[in-house]
Amino acid sequence: MIEPDGVSEPGLRADLLDTWVAATDAGGSVGFTAPAPVDLVAETLDRALERVGSGQDLLGVLHNGDRYVGMGLLVANGGQLSSHWRTVLRVMVHPKYQGNGAGRLLMNGLRTSAEQLGLEQLMLTIRDGGNLDAFYGKLGYRVVGRHPRAVRVAADDYRDEIMLVTDLGTR
Secondary structure, X not given: OEOHHHOOOOOHHHHHHHHHHHHHHOOOOOOOOOOOOHHHHHHHHHHHHHXXXXXXXXXXXXXXXXXXXEEEEEEOOOOHHHOOEEEEEEEEEOHHHOOOOHHHHHHHHHHHHHHHOOOOEEEEEEEOOOOHHHHHHHOOOEEEEEEEEXXXXXXXXXXXXXXXXXXXXXX
């Protein structure tokens, strides 16, 4: 995990931006549609890194020895009544490094960090149609809700947003 003062680590931003753009262009459900709007992705990444730098959120990264190849955030909503859980957001692995367990490694690292923070639950949402519920199901997440047509990926292409939750300390 990247500590708040580590968000200025050399190469971090460039590698994460490259990963986010590549994941978007490969059809990943990471907040944008292909072709990736690089300026908007960069702005979104910078806002996320600012929140990590201020200590609000936690950034988990994957590094392959040469570069950062994946990321995920544990995002706090700031409410006192929900301080026992976080949202898992922007989980992605560069397409060149997918298919070898990197996503599982990243998610297990986020879970471990959440448990070390004393959290009780993690929540995430996925875009329908990508079979991601099977991936997250193997990691202990269960579907708890669905928002029909919440995501518009094109003028005539709507997808449901599916909410998944896992309880920490169990698996």
